[in-house]
Amino acid sequence: MRTRQLLMAILAASILISSSWSQAETTDSEQPFTAPEGLQKLLSSVDDKGAAVIGEEGKAYFEGLPSHAKRLFGEAVANEYIGAATQLRDLLSLELNTSKLEAVLTNNCLLCHSNPAYQDSPTLFSLDPAAVKSPPYMDLKLLLNDVHMRHKLACAGCHGGDPTGNMAHEHPAEWPADHDERVADPKWVPQFCGRCHSDTKLMGQFNPSLPTDQLDKYKSSHHGRALLEGRNPRAAQCVSCHGVHGIQAANSPASSVYSKRIPATCGKCHGDPKVMAGVKVRDGSPIPTDQYEQYKTSVHGKALLERGDVGAPACNDCHGNHAAAPAEVSSVAQICRTCHARNGALFDGSRHKESFEENGWPECERCHGNHAISKTSDAMLETSKGSLCADCHDKYAGEKAATCKATAAHFHDTIVGMAEATVDFKEITLDLAERGLDIEPIDDERRNLDDALKQSRSQIHSFDRSDFDEVAKPGIETMDKMESLVEAAEQDYGQRRNGLLVAAGILALLSLTLWLKIRAMERDQRKS
Amino acid sequence: MSATAPRSGLFGWLDERYGISPLIEFLRHKEVPIGAHPMVWYYLGGMTLFFFVVQIITGVLLLMYYQPGEATSYESIRYIATKVPFGWLIRAIHCWSAHLMIMSLVVHMFSTMLLKAYRPPRELTWLTGFGLFGIALGFGFSGYLLPWNELSYFATAVGTDSVKSVPVIGHWLLLVMRGGEDVSINTLYRFFAGHVVILPLICAGLISVHLLVIQRQGMAPPIHGETARGMPFFPNFALRDLLLWLVCLTTLAMLAVLLPYGPGLPGMEWELGSKANPLAPAYPGIKPEWYFLWIYQLLKEFPAHLLGMEGPEVCLLVVSLLMGVWAVIPWLDRTAQRGRHSPGFTDLGFAVIYFLTFLTLKAADLGVAETPTNDAETAVVATFCAYITLGVAVVATLTRVLVYHHRWFVLSAAALAHIALHGLLGWSYLTVGAVVAVVTAVVLVASGQLRTGAEAGVES
Amino acid sequence: MxxxxxxxxxxxxxxxxxxxxxxxxxxxxxxxxxxxxxxxPLPSAGPSGPVKLSADQVKTLDKERFVIVPVQGKRILVFQDPAQNVRALDARCTHEGCTVQFVPGESVIWCACHNGRFDLDGRVLSGPPPRPLSQYLARQDAEGGVTVTPQTA
CATH class of the missing domain: 1.20.5 (Single alpha-helices involved in coiled-coils or other helix-helix interfaces)
Known part of the structure; x- marks a missing residue:
C-alpha cells in the first residue's frame, strides 16, 4: 500500500511540475491562470466508485489550453452553465481547437442544453444520446460538426434567442410553439429552411455556388405536394433526408445525401412498408417497397455501392432530388439516354420505336428493367422459349415473329461468336507466347476485335440486320485475320521444329561418323 | 609424314617463320592419362570452354541488335526475340548456354577438387580456374539485368544490395556498382560495359593462362597415376572433345527450340515478362539465378543482428571465408601435396556439395506450391529439402563405401547432421550450424586428425 | 584375300x-x-503510301527552297523549281551515295562530295555520277501541304 501511495505522490508531483511548466510557457503574454474553486472541484471530482470522472487525457487537454480559454471554463462553471463533472468531461473530451472552444464556451444555449443538471433527456445534448435516453439528433459531436455551426450559424439562428443572455427567449415567427404540433405535422419545415436557403443574397455570403431553388422545386415534387397539401404528414421534407442537428454538405462523404449514401437514405422510408402504408402509385396500386433491394442488385447499384464509382447513378440521378418525382413512362427512356446516348439514338431509328409507342411501353425499361437493371448479357438475345426476344415477339409480332426471331438468333450467334473468339484467342496466344512465338500482331488484332464486339453489342439497339452486319463486319474480318495469324505462327513453329529436326539429324550423322572415324583411327594406331 | 622434314606449301611457309613443328611435335607426344578413373572428368573443362565460345558468338550476334538504354533495352530484346529472324534462337541459345556453362563449370570444379587435381604442381590451374568461376558468376549476374525487365530489375536490386555489407568501402562499392544510390539505367550501363568488355577481357586472360598451364603440364594423372596408360591428346583426345561438342551443340539447339524460355525451374527461366518499373512494388517469388540461390538462402537464414554486427555482414563474412578457404585448398591439402590420398578433403568436397544442395533446394521453395509466407510453410520446405538432400547423400555415401572404399566421413556426417537437425527437427539453421561446427572441431582435434589431414585414414 | x-x-x-x-x-x-x-536486316517498316511532309519540313522547303525527307528508309530531295513547282528526286547521289542538295541560284542539283551536277530532272550534267537520279512524284495541295509518292514518276 505504501509503495502505491508513494507512486501516487510522485505522479501528482510530476503532474504539478509539468503543469507549472506549461503555465510558465503561456505567462509571457497573459496573466497566469488559477482555477477557481468551482472548476477545481469539477476537475477533481470522483464518481460513486471513487474513480476520477475526468481522466488524465481530459486534464492534460485542459492544462494545454491557453489561459483565456481556461478562464472561460471558469466563468461558465461560476455562472452554473457547466454544472456537472460529466458535462465538463464531455466538453473536454471533444478536444476542440481554441476558436471552436471559445464559440462553445460563449454559447449559453449549448452549455445549458448539455448540462444534465438543468435539462431533461429530450432537450439534453450529450456524446451518447442513447445512454441518456435523448433523441438521436441530440448528439453533441454531430451538432458541433454541423455545416451551419461551422459557418457560425448556431442554435439561435433557428431557435431564436440570445446565446449570451439568459434562457428565456422568443422563437422565430415561423417556429410552431407547440412541440407536438411541430413533430406531428412538419409542414412548416420547408418554409423554415427556405427562409435562408431561398435567399440568394444571404446564401451568397456563405456558399455562392449553392442553388437557392430547393424550396420551389420541393413544392413541385411529390413529397412536397403530399406534405404541403396535407395529404401525407409523413412525406419527406428537408430534415428527413438532410438530418436535423449535424447536417453536412452534400458532397461530404459523411452526409446522408452523399451519392453513395443516397440509396440507403431514400430506402429508409421507401423500403419501409409501415412508412409507405397508404401511399399509392398512379394506377392506384400501393407503392412497392423493394426498390432499394432491387437497386442493390442492379448494375448501377453494384457500381456505386460495391465498386464505389460515384459517377454511377443513385436514386436522385433518375428521380431528381428536391423535385423528386417518379419518372413518367415516356420520360424513363429519356433519363437513360442522358448517359446511354448512342443506344438511345439507335433505338430511335429502329422499327421498335413505333411499335413501342403504339403499345405505350417504356423503351429501355421494357427489356432492361428499372430499379434492378442487371448487367446486359448476350443471353438476352436468345430465342428459345422464355427468353426476352422470343416471348415478346411470339405475343406481339404476329406473322413477322419468325423473321424477327431469326434476326435475333443472327445477332446472338454473331456476338457470341465474337465474344468466344476473344476468350479463345487469348488462350491461344498465351500458348503461342510460351513456345516463344511472336504474338504481338495477334494481340493487336484482339484489341480490334474487342472494340468491334462492343460496337456490335451496342448496334443491337438498331434492331436492323443490315446495319448490324455492317458494324459487325470488321469484327468478323478481324477474326479471320487472327485465324490466319495464328496459323502463320503455328507454321513458324512447325518450321522451327523441322529445322531442328534437320539440324539434329545432320549433327547426329556427323557425330556418328566422327565416332566411327575415331574408332577406325585408333584401330590403325593399335596395329602400327 | 615426318614432322622434322621440311615441307612445302602454306604449312612449310608458316613453319619456316614461326617454328610450328615443335608445337605439333609437343602436341603429338602429349598424352591424357586414362584408366585409373572414368575419363569423363577430363572432358568437362573442354565442355565449359565450348559453351563459353558459344556465349561469345551468340553474345556478339545479340550485340548487333541490342541497344542499352531506358527506352531501348527491353524493347530491343523484345524485337530480337519476336521480330528478327532466328533472333529467338540466338537469345535462347545464349541463355541456355550460359546456364549449361556454369553447370559444367561447377561439375568440373568439384571433380577437380574430389580427384585432387589441384595438388602440386597444378596450384595455379586451380587458382585461375577459381578465378574463372568468379568471372562466370559475374557474367551471369551482369547479363541478367540487360533485358531490363521486372524480374531482372528486382533481382539486381537485391543482389547489389548485399555489397553494402562489405566493411568500410561497402557503401562506396554499392554506389560504384549501381552508378547511384538505387538500381537505375546507370546501373544497366555499368553492367553492360562489364558484361561485354571488362569481364570478357579478364576472362580471355585467365582462360589463356588456364589453358597454357594445362597444355604445358598436361592433365593431372590420378593420384596413383604411375600405372595409368596414356591417350594421345592429338588427335585422339581432341577428336573426342570435338564429338562431345557436337553433342553439346545438338542438345543446345533442341533445348533452345523446345524450351525457348528455359525449363521453368526457379532461377532458370528467362521469359521477358514486363518492362522494369522502378516504382512498382516488388512481388513474391523473385529469385536470383540458380547458382546464387545458396547465398540468397544463407542471407535469409541470418537474423537481423548477430554478434554485434548486422546479419548480412556476418553472412557475407562467412561466405567470403568459405570462398577464401576454397581458393587456397591446394596449399591446405598437405597430404595430397605428397601425392597421397587425402580422405579428409574428399569428404570436405562432399560436405560442401550437401551444404550447397540443401541451401539451393530450400531457396527454390521445393515442397510447397507457392512462395511460403509463414513459418509453417518455410518449415515444410526445410523438411522436404532435407529429405531430398539426405536421400542424395545416402546414395552418394553408399557409392563411396562400396565402389570407392572411402572410410572417412566426419565432415560430410557433420554437414548432414546439420541439415537433418534443421530440416527434420526444425531447429534454427544457424544455431545447429554453430553447434555442429564446434562438435566437429572438437572431434577432429581430439582424434588428432585435424593436423595430420586424416593421414591415418584408410587409403583406398 | x-x-x-x-x-x-x-x-x-x-x-x-x-x-x-x-x-x-x-x-x-x-x-x-x-x-x-x-x-x-529486316526491310524497314513504315507507311508504304504517299508521305505528307510535316509543317517543319514545308517551312524548310519554303525557306531553303529544298528539303531532304525520309520516305520509306530512302532520302528524298524535295525542291521548288524556278516555276514554283514542287518536285522530288532521289537524294542519294549515284556516284558514292552522298546526299545531294539543290542550288537555287544555279537551278542545279549538286553533290558536294565529288562535285557531281544534275539537272532538275535528275540527269547528270557533269562530274563522276554514272546514272541519273530517280524521279519521284511530289504534289502541293491548295493549303500548301506537300505529298511525296515513293514511286518513280
Whole structure:
C-alpha cells in the first residue's frame, strides 16, 4: 500500500511540475491562470466508485489550453452553465481547437442544453444520446460538426434567442410553439429552411455556388405536394433526408445525401412498408417497397455501392432530388439516354420505336428493367422459349415473329461468336507466347476485335440486320485475320521444329561418323 | 609424314617463320592419362570452354541488335526475340548456354577438387580456374539485368544490395556498382560495359593462362597415376572433345527450340515478362539465378543482428571465408601435396556439395506450391529439402563405401547432421550450424586428425 | 584375300570420309543459315503510301527552297523549281551515295562530295555520277501541304 501511495505522490508531483511548466510557457503574454474553486472541484471530482470522472487525457487537454480559454471554463462553471463533472468531461473530451472552444464556451444555449443538471433527456445534448435516453439528433459531436455551426450559424439562428443572455427567449415567427404540433405535422419545415436557403443574397455570403431553388422545386415534387397539401404528414421534407442537428454538405462523404449514401437514405422510408402504408402509385396500386433491394442488385447499384464509382447513378440521378418525382413512362427512356446516348439514338431509328409507342411501353425499361437493371448479357438475345426476344415477339409480332426471331438468333450467334473468339484467342496466344512465338500482331488484332464486339453489342439497339452486319463486319474480318495469324505462327513453329529436326539429324550423322572415324583411327594406331 | 622434314606449301611457309613443328611435335607426344578413373572428368573443362565460345558468338550476334538504354533495352530484346529472324534462337541459345556453362563449370570444379587435381604442381590451374568461376558468376549476374525487365530489375536490386555489407568501402562499392544510390539505367550501363568488355577481357586472360598451364603440364594423372596408360591428346583426345561438342551443340539447339524460355525451374527461366518499373512494388517469388540461390538462402537464414554486427555482414563474412578457404585448398591439402590420398578433403568436397544442395533446394521453395509466407510453410520446405538432400547423400555415401572404399566421413556426417537437425527437427539453421561446427572441431582435434589431414585414414 | 579386305577397308574408309565431309558441310550450313538470316536486316517498316511532309519540313522547303525527307528508309530531295513547282528526286547521289542538295541560284542539283551536277530532272550534267537520279512524284495541295509518292514518276 505504501509503495502505491508513494507512486501516487510522485505522479501528482510530476503532474504539478509539468503543469507549472506549461503555465510558465503561456505567462509571457497573459496573466497566469488559477482555477477557481468551482472548476477545481469539477476537475477533481470522483464518481460513486471513487474513480476520477475526468481522466488524465481530459486534464492534460485542459492544462494545454491557453489561459483565456481556461478562464472561460471558469466563468461558465461560476455562472452554473457547466454544472456537472460529466458535462465538463464531455466538453473536454471533444478536444476542440481554441476558436471552436471559445464559440462553445460563449454559447449559453449549448452549455445549458448539455448540462444534465438543468435539462431533461429530450432537450439534453450529450456524446451518447442513447445512454441518456435523448433523441438521436441530440448528439453533441454531430451538432458541433454541423455545416451551419461551422459557418457560425448556431442554435439561435433557428431557435431564436440570445446565446449570451439568459434562457428565456422568443422563437422565430415561423417556429410552431407547440412541440407536438411541430413533430406531428412538419409542414412548416420547408418554409423554415427556405427562409435562408431561398435567399440568394444571404446564401451568397456563405456558399455562392449553392442553388437557392430547393424550396420551389420541393413544392413541385411529390413529397412536397403530399406534405404541403396535407395529404401525407409523413412525406419527406428537408430534415428527413438532410438530418436535423449535424447536417453536412452534400458532397461530404459523411452526409446522408452523399451519392453513395443516397440509396440507403431514400430506402429508409421507401423500403419501409409501415412508412409507405397508404401511399399509392398512379394506377392506384400501393407503392412497392423493394426498390432499394432491387437497386442493390442492379448494375448501377453494384457500381456505386460495391465498386464505389460515384459517377454511377443513385436514386436522385433518375428521380431528381428536391423535385423528386417518379419518372413518367415516356420520360424513363429519356433519363437513360442522358448517359446511354448512342443506344438511345439507335433505338430511335429502329422499327421498335413505333411499335413501342403504339403499345405505350417504356423503351429501355421494357427489356432492361428499372430499379434492378442487371448487367446486359448476350443471353438476352436468345430465342428459345422464355427468353426476352422470343416471348415478346411470339405475343406481339404476329406473322413477322419468325423473321424477327431469326434476326435475333443472327445477332446472338454473331456476338457470341465474337465474344468466344476473344476468350479463345487469348488462350491461344498465351500458348503461342510460351513456345516463344511472336504474338504481338495477334494481340493487336484482339484489341480490334474487342472494340468491334462492343460496337456490335451496342448496334443491337438498331434492331436492323443490315446495319448490324455492317458494324459487325470488321469484327468478323478481324477474326479471320487472327485465324490466319495464328496459323502463320503455328507454321513458324512447325518450321522451327523441322529445322531442328534437320539440324539434329545432320549433327547426329556427323557425330556418328566422327565416332566411327575415331574408332577406325585408333584401330590403325593399335596395329602400327 | 615426318614432322622434322621440311615441307612445302602454306604449312612449310608458316613453319619456316614461326617454328610450328615443335608445337605439333609437343602436341603429338602429349598424352591424357586414362584408366585409373572414368575419363569423363577430363572432358568437362573442354565442355565449359565450348559453351563459353558459344556465349561469345551468340553474345556478339545479340550485340548487333541490342541497344542499352531506358527506352531501348527491353524493347530491343523484345524485337530480337519476336521480330528478327532466328533472333529467338540466338537469345535462347545464349541463355541456355550460359546456364549449361556454369553447370559444367561447377561439375568440373568439384571433380577437380574430389580427384585432387589441384595438388602440386597444378596450384595455379586451380587458382585461375577459381578465378574463372568468379568471372562466370559475374557474367551471369551482369547479363541478367540487360533485358531490363521486372524480374531482372528486382533481382539486381537485391543482389547489389548485399555489397553494402562489405566493411568500410561497402557503401562506396554499392554506389560504384549501381552508378547511384538505387538500381537505375546507370546501373544497366555499368553492367553492360562489364558484361561485354571488362569481364570478357579478364576472362580471355585467365582462360589463356588456364589453358597454357594445362597444355604445358598436361592433365593431372590420378593420384596413383604411375600405372595409368596414356591417350594421345592429338588427335585422339581432341577428336573426342570435338564429338562431345557436337553433342553439346545438338542438345543446345533442341533445348533452345523446345524450351525457348528455359525449363521453368526457379532461377532458370528467362521469359521477358514486363518492362522494369522502378516504382512498382516488388512481388513474391523473385529469385536470383540458380547458382546464387545458396547465398540468397544463407542471407535469409541470418537474423537481423548477430554478434554485434548486422546479419548480412556476418553472412557475407562467412561466405567470403568459405570462398577464401576454397581458393587456397591446394596449399591446405598437405597430404595430397605428397601425392597421397587425402580422405579428409574428399569428404570436405562432399560436405560442401550437401551444404550447397540443401541451401539451393530450400531457396527454390521445393515442397510447397507457392512462395511460403509463414513459418509453417518455410518449415515444410526445410523438411522436404532435407529429405531430398539426405536421400542424395545416402546414395552418394553408399557409392563411396562400396565402389570407392572411402572410410572417412566426419565432415560430410557433420554437414548432414546439420541439415537433418534443421530440416527434420526444425531447429534454427544457424544455431545447429554453430553447434555442429564446434562438435566437429572438437572431434577432429581430439582424434588428432585435424593436423595430420586424416593421414591415418584408410587409403583406398 | 588380304588385298580384297584391304580394298574393302579402303572403300569403307573413303566412304566414311565422304560422309564425314557431307556431315561437316551440312553442319556448317545448319549453323550458318540462322546466323545469316539473323544478320540480314529486316526491310524497314513504315507507311508504304504517299508521305505528307510535316509543317517543319514545308517551312524548310519554303525557306531553303529544298528539303531532304525520309520516305520509306530512302532520302528524298524535295525542291521548288524556278516555276514554283514542287518536285522530288532521289537524294542519294549515284556516284558514292552522298546526299545531294539543290542550288537555287544555279537551278542545279549538286553533290558536294565529288562535285557531281544534275539537272532538275535528275540527269547528270557533269562530274563522276554514272546514272541519273530517280524521279519521284511530289504534289502541293491548295493549303500548301506537300505529298511525296515513293514511286518513280
Amino acid at each position: 588380304e588385298s580384297s579386305t584391304d580394298a574393302a577397308k579402303h572403300t569403307r574408309r573413303s566412304f566414311l570420309d565422304l560422309v564425314l565431309g557431307i556431315g561437316a558441310t551440312g553442319w556448317l550450313a545448319s549453323v550458318l543459315y540462322p546466323v545469316i538470316r539473323y544478320l540480314t
